[in-house]
Amino acid sequence: MLLRPTLRSAVLLPFRGRQRAVGVQAQAAKSGKGFGTTAKLQEVPVVTKLEWTSPLQIIKYPDPRLRAVNAKINVFDESLMRLAKEMIEIMYQDDGVGLAAPQVGVNVRLMVFNPMGRDKPGNESILVNPEIVEQLGGKELGEEGCLSFPRIYGDVERSRQINVKALDATGQPVKLTLTDPWVARIFQHEFDHLQGVLFHDRMKPSVLETVRPELVALEEAFLADHPAAKVQRLAPAKGAKGFGAPKK
Ligand SMILES: [Zn+2]
Secondary structure, eight states, X not given: XXXXXXXXXXXXXXXXXTOOBTTEEEEEOOTTSSOOOOHHHHTSXXXXXXXXXXXXXXXXXXXXXXXXXXXXXXXXXXXXXXHHHHHHHHHHHTTBSXXXXXXXXXXXXXXXXXXXXXXSTTOOEEEEEEEEEEEEEEEEEEEEEETTEEEEEEEEEEEEEEEEEEEOTTSOEEEEXXXXXXXXXXXXXXXXXXXXXXXXXXXXXXXXXXXXXXXXXXXXXXXXXXXXXXXXXXOOOTTOOSTTOOOO
């Protein structure tokens, strides 16, 4: 997601150091108490070695790696910390507030975020194998951007508050209650990336139509550079008829 500093006054302290913040309660979970993986996560592959090429680059829609399955991480050494730090670095270079590993072409379940962005370093969260436990507080529409979709913005509906669980970079279970809607939104956006879901998938049709030309332009630019790539393109607008509309 992209930083919109004028609109935001989110608060989140790092749970590196187990600090507590307004809006967020972080606590280490007691081991062995309901912190097993869900059936859903057990179906995804597991990695015990992290591989990437430095410097990281943010991949753009419709790169197929944004739709690929993301493996669960089962390695908690300095390579994980290094990858997370490189992700935070490139997130800040692009003025982002959150980034998921598939966005740098690494298909693992890792996200980093700092709701206050690069002007307030030290507030980064690193979450491994995150899951949404509970959605609270109703839903609201809010404008989002995405570093994999340069200069595209649109309203997306998200839960205002969520309970999540994850592992930290050392492999310790953490539970978070994200009561600030901006922080909850960032988490949900990045969590979607780990499911291969992209923000325009969640836009209402009327919103999607406002960004359709930009999305198609990104598709065409990508296909020009990667003519053999199998990409998931935008479905035609509902009710589209005539030339170019597929039959089924
Ligand atoms: Zn994104």
